[in-house]
Amino acid sequence: MATIKQVAKHANVSVATVSRVMNKSGYVSEEAKEAVEKAIAELNYAPNRVARSLYKKSSNLIGLIMPDITNPFFPQLARAIEDVANQHGYQVVLCNTDEQLEKEQTYLVALQTMHVDGLIITTNHSHNPNYETLDLPMVALDRIVKAGIDAVISDGYEGGKLAADTLLQRGATRLTHIAGPDHLKTVKRRTEGFVEVAGDKLVGMTESTFTFKDALKASQELFDHAWPFDGIFAANDVIAAAVLQEAVRRNIRVPEELQVIGYDGIELGEMTSPPLTTIVQPIYEMGRMATERLLDLIEKKDTQPKEMLLPVTLLERQTTKRKEK
Amino acid sequence: MATIKQVAKHANVSVATVSRVMNKSGYVSEEAKEAVEKAIAELNYAPNRVARSLYKKSSNLIGLIMPDITNPFFPQLARAIEDVANQHGYQVVLCNTDEQLEKEQTYLVALQTMHVDGLIITTNHSHNPNYETLDLPMVALDRIVKAGIDAVISDGYEGGKLAADTLLQRGATRLTHIAGPDHLKTVKRRTEGFVEVAGDKLVGMTESTFTFKDALKASQELFDHAWPFDGIFAANDVIAAAVLQEAVRRNIRVPEELQVIGYDGIELGEMTSPPLTTIVQPIYEMGRMATERLLDLIEKKDTQPKEMLLPVTLLERQTTKRKEK
DNA sequence: CCTTGATATGTAACCGGTTACACATTAAGA
DNA sequence: TCTTAATGTGTAACCGGTTACATATCAAGG
Missing domain, CATH: 3.40.50.2300 (Response regulator)
Structure with a gap:
């Protein structure tokens, strides 16, 4: 895979200029911009996210912590989260904890050291020390972790x-x-x-x-x-x-x-x-809201803790009788 | 979060020594080792995986590409993969592609630029150009991508x-x-x-x-x-x-x-x-085997392509009659 | 006593990006 | 014409690890 240096050389500019056109930051002449874009296309260059993460301390990764994806409630949630995350350029790291504190703790340090930008948590013990000290944007989904942590739940x-x-x-x-x-x-x-x-x-x-x-x-x-x-x-x-x-x-x-x-x-x-x-x-909707909220938190758009309570509806299939008049 | 420099200073050694005790590589005196371990514990230090990835070009991440986790066949597979990966210190990045080539392609570059170490693929079109040029360990699961790519399937x-x-x-x-x-x-x-x-x-x-x-x-x-x-x-x-x-x-x-x-x-x-x-x-088993095989590939233990065909069994519940004698 | 290899440790280069800063050029305003 | 601000670009420091290399000490063998 090509590096920014190779692109710079190929376009006859410095790495700073290449970085500038990629990030649309600072001043770049039309001429330089075109040369860089051409070089990027020709070398099929994509910037190394690891290197970027190291400097920026942000990985565009979010951690999804759930008890067990095998439980049929969770896949839909995971799907919604993944969809929204992806639309915003984030990927999601899947973590099954089986509600075991120890497994959770292991994941938490793994996720932190890989600098995930945020966490969605669908698991909890009423008192879970792991999260209370954690300084990371997070939102609880279908669970309540503690006051002060955002939550999306249904009524x-x-x-x-x-x-x-x-x-x-x-x-x-x-x-x-x-x-x-x-x-x-x-x-x-x-x-x-x-x-x-x-x-x-x-x-x-x-x-x-x-x-x-x-x-x-x-x-x-x-x-x-x-x-x-x-x-x-x-x-x-x-x-x-x-x-x-x-x-x-x-x-x-x-x-x-x-x-x-x-x-x-x-x-x-x-x-x-x-x-x-x-x-x-509204399972998918809940996943969507939780993720959008998390992304807002990550981008510091709104840091006032919120709890979102979504309405439920009755879906009448065939295990209840027709409505009496 | 503490850095290796802080640990080094705290233990009165250089960063190289700290790195050595963490990786059990090179020579370290018993004395230095103890000092470093003490410092690590006191500062609650965990090495930054992003930094390590940058140098090592390996992220301990594997990409899991599936059509749709919402399809009830996949969660069990995902679970098995995640379990095994985790036991070996890897995390998994979940990707739902809906079998859309374009979505797949987007994921593929995201995954590559974040330097995932390998891929498990449970999705394919009979002819998928995306994978053919890809130079990354991968194994196909429940699908056949092409000859030369490892596959785990049932009979x-x-x-x-x-x-x-x-x-x-x-x-x-x-x-x-x-x-x-x-x-x-x-x-x-x-x-x-x-x-x-x-x-x-x-x-x-x-x-x-x-x-x-x-x-x-x-x-x-x-x-x-x-x-x-x-x-x-x-x-x-x-x-x-x-x-x-x-x-x-x-x-x-x-x-x-x-x-x-x-x-x-x-x-x-x-x-x-x-x-x-x-x-x-044997769904879980298939996920397990695919992941173990992938890890072997990543660690270059065996690079001879293999196809693993697992036996199936009849589970008699109640939609068939009792066996006639 | 000298050589040699094992042991122990530190310095600095490196991975591939981002960005602060320095510097140069040009246009606008006084 | 001179000052000043806007524009354009490159150099190098930085992010936090890993490791090649240089250097130092010490014990064993000749």
């Missing part, structure tokens, strides 16, 4: 209420719920909203992680102990899919005997039988 | 035969198939294997992309035109899920009336109702 509380409302309106009278992991504040809000509206119609509740296996186990327990019920809200779509599968296995008709609502709006919901009714959070 | 041909065999053995007599996109050689092999064994039992066949929407459309067409049939092999699990959903919608009992086999072994297959029987390729 889980309203989502939970909407789920209960919908179930009740469609004639359900005995509601149940499978909550998500206890340490995720954003997920807890869904449960709170649901419980509030469900009131004394709530006849059973359990808890599960977001893996399908665990969700299946939780579903079985719920069916074993709380049956009969005719409406269920799952803390996310994976859990809802497990509920659905277990219902089918038990020959419970959905939605006639049991109505099911999930949360997230991932593609998986389209693929179940019947397709899943769910509370959709 | 689609055997997989197709296995699917047909299984269907036939379980009493199916009228087989159909939904093939994948025509330009993917590895996917075509599945079809070839299936068709060969199915022989004159094959009563219908169509083609689809790997998006659920398209797959649903293809399924509907197949049901409209080729019904009745009692065994179907889909080129991947997403297509199989679409077939399943359409079958349920048409009140066709699975597996009693129609047996379905997919290909891939992604988690989604577990979540359908009933759970999907499928030909599983």
